[in-house]
Amino acid sequence: xxxxxxxxxxxxxxxxxxxxxxxxxxxxxxxxxxxxxxxxxxxxxxxxxxxxxxxxxxxxxxxxxxxxxxxxxxxxxxxxxxxxxxxxxxxxxxxxxxxxxxxxxxxxxxxxxxxxxxxxxxxxxxxxxxxxxxxxxxxxxxxxxxxxxxxxxxxxxxxxxxxxxxxxxxxxxxxxxxxxxxxxxxxxxxxxxxxxxxxxxxxxxxxxxxxxxxxxxxxxxxxxxxxxxxxxxxxxxxxxxxxxxxxxxxxxxxxxxxxxxxxxxxxxxxxxxxxxxxxxxxxxxxxxxxxxxxxxxxxxxxxxxxxxxxxxxxxxxxxxxxxxxxxxxxxxxxxxxxxxxxxxxxxx
Amino acid sequence: xxxxxxxxxxxxxxxxxxxxxxxxxxxxxxxxxxxxxxxxxxxxxxxxxxxxxxxxxxxxxxxxxxxxxxxxxxxxxxxxxxxxxxxxxxxxxxxxxxxxxxxxxxxxxxxxxxxxxxxxxxxxxxxxxxxxxxxxxxxxxxxxxxxxxxxxxxxxxxxxxxxxxxxxxxxxxxxxxxxxxxxxxxxxxxxxxxxxxxxxxxxxxxxxxxxxxxxxxxxxxxxxxxxxxxxxxxxxxxxxxxxxxxxx
Numbered sequence: 001x002x003x004x005x006x007x008x009x010x011x012x013x014x015x016x017x018x019x020x021x022x023x024x025x026x027x028x029x030x031x032x033x034x035x036x037x038x039x040x041x042x043x044x045x046x047x048x049x050x051x052x053x054x055x056x057x058x059x060x061x062x063x064x065x066x067x068x069x070x071x072x073x074x075x076x077x078x079x080x081x082x083x084x085x086x087x088x089x090x091x092x093x094x095x096x097x098x099x100x101x102x103x104x105x106x107x108x109x110x111x112x113x114x115x116x117x118x119x120x121x122x123x124x125x126x127x128x129x130x131x132x133x134x135x136x137x138x139x140x141x142x143x144x145x146x147x148x149x150x151x152x153x154x155x156x157x158x159x160x161x162x163x164x165x166x167x168x169x170x171x172x173x174x175x176x177x178x179x180x181x182x183x184x185x186x187x188x189x190x191x192x193x194x195x196x197x198x199x200x201x202x203x204x205x206x207x208x209x210x211x212x213x214x215x216x217x218x219x220x221x222x223x224x225x226x227x228x229x230x231x232x233x234x235x236x237x238x239x240x241x242x243x244x245x246x247x248x249x250x251x252x253x254x255x256x257x258x259x260x261x262x263x264x265x266x267x268x269x270x271x272x273x274x275x276x277x278x279x280x281x282x283x284x285x286x287x288x289x290x291x292x293x294x295x296x297x298x299x300x301x302x303x304x305x306x307x308x309x310x311x312x313x314x315x316x317x318x319x320x321x322x323x324x325x326x327x328x329x330x331x332x333x334x335x336x337x338x339x340x341x342x343x344x345x346x347x348x
Numbered sequence: 349x350x351x352x353x354x355x356x357x358x359x360x361x362x363x364x365x366x367x368x369x370x371x372x373x374x375x376x377x378x379x380x381x382x383x384x385x386x387x388x389x390x391x392x393x394x395x396x397x398x399x400x401x402x403x404x405x406x407x408x409x410x411x412x413x414x415x416x417x418x419x420x421x422x423x424x425x426x427x428x429x430x431x432x433x434x435x436x437x438x439x440x441x442x443x444x445x446x447x448x449x450x451x452x453x454x455x456x457x458x459x460x461x462x463x464x465x466x467x468x469x470x471x472x473x474x475x476x477x478x479x480x481x482x483x484x485x486x487x488x489x490x491x492x493x494x495x496x497x498x499x500x501x502x503x504x505x506x507x508x509x510x511x512x513x514x515x516x517x518x519x520x521x522x523x524x525x526x527x528x529x530x531x532x533x534x535x536x537x538x539x540x541x542x543x544x545x546x547x548x549x550x551x552x553x554x555x556x557x558x559x560x561x562x563x564x565x566x567x568x569x570x571x572x573x574x575x576x577x578x579x580x581x582x583x584x585x586x587x588x589x590x591x592x593x594x595x596x
Contacts, residue, residue: 021463021464205463211446219439225422
């Protein structure tokens with residue numbers, strides 16, 4: 001039976017011999033509150049200023065919301081997944097196919113897309129235990145590319161060449177501006193939920209346990225951490241979060257094609273969001289997502305055909321110029337010495 | 349005294365190399381059992397087999413009457429077995445207190461323990477090893493001696509019944525080594541521990557251990573009180589070589 005005690009600055013929750021503290025002291029929530037208001041006012045500002053900006057804002061939210069689970073997964077599994085876009089594909093195709101063939105609406109496809117992505121993540125989760133070092137890198141890198149091939153081979157199902165059309169829309173208010181506004185708010189809410197959920201986990205005992213796994217798996221086992229459970233759970237949770245973005249993209253655009261999300265270019269963009277925003281910092285992903293999306297938009301408008309060349313060059317330069325590892329978020333907020341700042345392990 | 353851990357005919361092979369060959373001994377509750385052998389004798393391999401980091405090729409290990417041979421390392425920790433490492437292995441990016449908090453949270457199961465409760469308890473272990481003032485220092489910035497103490501605090505925080513100490517003296521100067529030995533003895537008394545102490549410095553174990561097991565080339569060559577083992581011909585031969593009996 002869950003027992004809840006309200007204290008002055010916290011809520012104590014007890015359940016089956018476990019005890020959790022939830023801080024409710026206002027000063028701990030001040031910054032969260034301010035930034036939430038900014039994020040919720042932005043769509044109104046953009047729609048008033050230029051509806052095109054709202055579209056870019058949705059892209060920014062999507063990039064950020066993809067970077068956050070990737071950072072989470074990197075911490076919990078102790079290695080970098082180079083194919084997060086595979087789960088965008090799984091979630092997106094699940095939503096698209098269910099919507100097209102069974103006529104499901106966007107609310108009905110969401111739980112099913114979550115379940116299907118979680119099952120796919122569960123099937124591939126032994127990778128985090130069995131594959132080490134470059135093998136893990138290669139296998140995760142190959143997964144989306146293999147899926148892309150599958151969409152071409154079984155083109156009658158996935159329509160790999162042209163994509164699936166006619167997916168039920170995310171919102172339909174009858175006016176384009178209102179639809180833009182609705183999509184911007186839904187993407188912002190998803191981003192906020194991802195941020196709060198991930199931040200809460202990382203600040204809790206589970207975050208600390210994930211940090212021990214990231215730092216040294218063998219020693220983590222030596223203090224009693226069930227590392228396989230931690231790695232598999234963080235892999236599945238993060239992959240499912242990425243799958244939710246797949247669902248969002250399928251319903252937002254009303255079309256879904258593997259060729260847009262499964263190639264290396266999309267994956268590189270997500271990795272760059274993570275690295276430029278601030279390695280392994282979930283709030284850095286928001287800075288990175290907004291920076292990358294708006295830079296892309298500005299370059300498309302100003303440079304035209306030169307954009308595909310200039311965009312990666314600028315990002316790569318920034319990768320070297322920005323504070324090592326701390327990225328754009330590091331410029332805003334100076335990290336305290338004792339704060340946990342994980343190493344990213346690619347070759348473990 | 350009842351036996352807390354029993355190893356029966358443990359063999360560990362790495363391909364053609366036999367690192368540990370048919371070793372049997374038991375650890376009695378409340379004692380300090382020394383485990384000695386020259387470099388490369390198979391001491392650390394044996395500890396890795398006992399703590400579950402390596403799987404034994406043959407043989408069985410029982411703890412409190414329960415077979416733990418195939419148990420994963422984290423379950424052995426929950427059953428009250430902790431270890432330190434020969435070369436300190438801290439969590440490099442975590443502060444001293446965070447490492448110990450993790451051990452408090454993941455070690456032996458405690459009921460109704462929140463994250464804050466674990467933090468309070470962790471300070472006790474840091475205070476015990478003398479690292480309280482360094483609690484907010486990131487582990488990679490600690491000195492070698494402090495890392496050894498942090499390892500001890502982390503192991504104690506899992507509330508073990510049986511503690512494996514792997515060469516606590518290695519890399520320490522005489523003053524530090526002396527302090528470390530005293531601290532281990534204090535921990536044994538205060539936390540009611542049984543200690544399995546791996547060392548190749550014989551002098552330390554002669555002072556600290558109740559019994560000693562000696563191995564050489566992966567095989568047990570002697571077992572008994574420190575005096576018996578120190579005067580054992582095979583042990584002297586293993587450490588000094590043939591014909592050095594008269595100098596021992």
